[in-house]
Amino acid sequence: MKADIEIAREASMKPVLDIAAGLGVDAGHLVPYGHYKAKIGLDYINSLRDRDNGKLVLVTAMSPTPAGEGKTTVAIGLADAMNRLQKRASVCLREPSLGPCFGLKGGAAGGGMSQVVPMEDINLHFTGDMHAIGAAHNLLAAMIDNYIHWGNDRRLDLRRMTWRRVVDINDRQLRQIVTGIGGPANGFPMEAGFDITVASEVMAIFCLARDLQDLQRRLGNIVIGHTREKEPVTAAEVQAPGAMTALLRDALAPNLVQTLENSPAFIHGGPFANIAHGCNSVIATETALKLSDYVVTEAGFGADLGAEKFFNIKCRKSGLVPDVAVIVVTVRALKMHGGVARDALDEEDVTALEAGLENLGRHIRNCGQYGVPLVVAINHFASDSDAEIAAITTYVAQRGLKAHLCTHHRDGGGGALGLAEDVISLADSGRAQFRTLYDDHLSLWEKARTVARAVYGADELDADQKVRDQFAQFEEEGYGHFPVCMAKTQYSFSTDPQQMGAPSNHRVKVRELVLAAGAEFLVVVCGDIMRMPGLPRKPAANNIHVNAQGQIEGLF
Template sequence: MHKSDIEIAREAKLLPIQEIGAKLGIEPQHLMPYGHTKAKLNLDYIDQLNGHKQGKLILVTAVSPTPAGEGKTTTTIGLCDGLNRIGKSASACIREPSLGPCFGMKGGAAGGGYAQVVPMEDINLHFTGDMHAISAAHNLLSALIDNYIHWSNEIRLDLRRISWRRVVDMNDRQLRHIVSGVGGPGNGFPMESGFDISVASEVMAIFCLAENLEDLQQRLSRIVIGYTRDKQPVTADQIQASGAMTALLKDALAPNLVQTLEHNPVFIHGGPFANIAHGCNSVIATKTALKLSDYVVTEAGFGADLGAEKFFNIKCRKSGLTPDASVLVATVRALKMHGGLAKDQLEGEDLEALKKGLSNLGRHIRNLGQFGIPTTVCINRFSGDSEAELEMIKDYAERHGVKAYVCNHWADGSAGAVELAEAVAGLVDNQQSQFRTLYDDELPLWDKAKLVARNLYGAEDITADMKVRNQFKQFQAEGYGHFPVCMAKTQYSFSTDPKLMGAPNNHVVPIRELSLSAGAEFLVVVCGEIMRMPGLPRVPAANNIYVNDNGDIEGLF
């Protein structure tokens, strides 16, 4: 009988975090411990690392997600452990989990099996308080906006054009659209508003793109909170909010250091959604890891059409990072679902369904090739996979110009990822990355959205009503035309229809609305029915989470 992920994590013998830091050459005085097994790195120490070595950056991404699971984080951890097993100095950089998915559909997000990051319960729940700090900074701005309107409103903010909403790190559909300020003059002015989930906040995106505290405060000051009656933008700086917001985020901006089950270093910092935000961990954590390790394995949210595209076109563009290789994670089960099987039909060999589903893998391989970096495929093996199914994927990948490797890191830890680790190390050591973004800054915003839809989604075109088209023109005219676009669509399909799996072609991508993230410096392009505040499923994961008689958390993962 297999042990559960939480049982495996609970049995692990964790090293003091100072010993994990020592593997990276970090002296104890530069760590700010949160208990015995978690710590933040001092920001002053990070500033002193300028001029240190520059490691190789490896991105782990995946085919389009399915309920069958792909194991992107598990592969990130397994590859990091595998690289260390073959004698390389490697660390991993991943995002902090959001409470919304943890209590909703997903459960925990710290890897799985024997490729996990620990302490797992802490990481999935309150960790070092970063999520709470981001939520507090965001909602402080909301409170300051309301207070400014209540007492003076000298700028003449239009109450109908306040674009800044509130956030909570929980799936709560009831809060999507609200009216606030009811109950008389003492309670402010009645206004329409709503809540987003915290990981969709622009503050989160800014937090993960900021290079340092000064950059953080400057970006926060440029947040557009709404418009005046004559449609002039109003920023957070104009209501003197950015200083206090920065104060709330000061400690959180320091990256968090933890460890894998095999005692290898992992930086977990920031957690923007890969739909509304860019789906990558913080720039500070990634750059710090690259100065302390020869190889850094990172991940981006959802499939390569969402997370990897934003990693390349937003994170790397804004930070100057140059990825050296990518690993595309696929599973037999997921590809059979893309071939038309339901989740309850995945047991047993089905080469015909797998053959149909391989089109999804092929589209992602082709897409990654457009960014000019070497790519390999990781087949994250499940116990029910047949040898014929595994060989079919390997043959398909080779026909598309990449090598595929079967990995067993979930069951065997680093030993199950040695072949992949050797292949990836060979790629980054022997092939020169020709990394390029998909488009230049100068391309108009509308054309950027169309290029992503056509080149990556296989769409024939994009469409929008006149209001949205005028918004594109407005943002272009206001000086935001050089921003990249952050395409927000369903993660389950290349189209905006989550039921259209595989690799659909010649569909049209409808653009519903635009949202300017002036501080993060990108334009959110909302496509189809995607939401900023998810709802809980009929049976949320939270229903099965409890604390047992020994005080241990059960059901989290």
């Protein structure tokens, strides 16, 4: 099969004006970025408020492995299959980050015959949203430093600053730095550091804001540090939210592109699910729901991370109600969870696969807690054996669900028709009785403890006294009603990435807390997870170049 980038180059794309017209959107409501990308104007989006919503489908997955699961390709293939069945369907995805694109994971535009295009644009600069988010974040950092330099009327304690800087590249060297050295003209020396842009609170706010006014209000609520008396200081107090909103004004309009089969694709916002809330923007999802009968969206990494945050943060904060959820599995990933080495995955091993099915079983149980009908999608690889596929199908059937073998990577929407028919039936059935995992009135500690026990299968949540005191402090400061955003390794239910399968009898250690007062959640950092990844020994960037024809090679 051809490489993803070759398939994308050969795509028969329609002008984005035609894609919009298929949704009933007039060209006058678009801001085109060339022939195949456009933003939908915010004024037009506001005019859609009174329309009924279509059905919302979440695509999530088992715990990820280096073997790959293909959540994005399933979401794209499912939307294409729905359109082949004469249903008006759109797909809503996150914008790729340059960090994994040049690092280990690669891009996030799908693969094979289930891609969104133009692939190179989407994986690189796209419409500039990532850069706008990074610029707004770092503008606040500069305004804080300037505020301190010219007087510091609020008496911000330089030892209690919590606002870091961001860059959309994996760069471990920037995790911890010192700024302001070189004398009085260069400000005050302070400990600082960089996170990756997708972990920025500005990114979270961007993805949860309902409109420009809500965006500006949330930006003003960002807590940037504390005084010597330990009183919180906000971005509004350094007069930053107006200028930050100005930088984000155009970016807040959702992006419209298409799949290889010309299905509408809304790609907007890009938080990671292991260190942030892992969902595309509320504005994009709501817009798609107003313009489509069915909307397929995905949430990052496994269901213990992305789906949990989709349900407990995005749906809670937006009022979105999902109608059905799809859990993606692969034979290869299940065998890895059963103990098979990566270089032996092409060999049939039903015994290992059956051991790995514990991981899928935990995700099925977890997702069942939210009252949303479930279906399983088996993302097919050429090395999968009939016996291995049968083992998955039987296991899923024993839990009262259907498993569909999907060949969308090879066959596009035609390879996901069975899945699409089942999803449509479930979405239209009215069976969804959506509920969040915990109530707002629970304490912040109990919310994190509930996720650790009910989702991760842990015996207990652990934290030293300093972190416990932080939980209590945030309660006293009025943030107790916030949901929690757990930052944890994506590779395991535990905080140890080597514990595959479905580990139990473990304890989740909380390392630190990060308040996201503007996004209105508390980030609970567990284990050794980093909010600034590093590049691997052999990064993808090593193989990316521009050929003699001016075409980019090496993206995947």
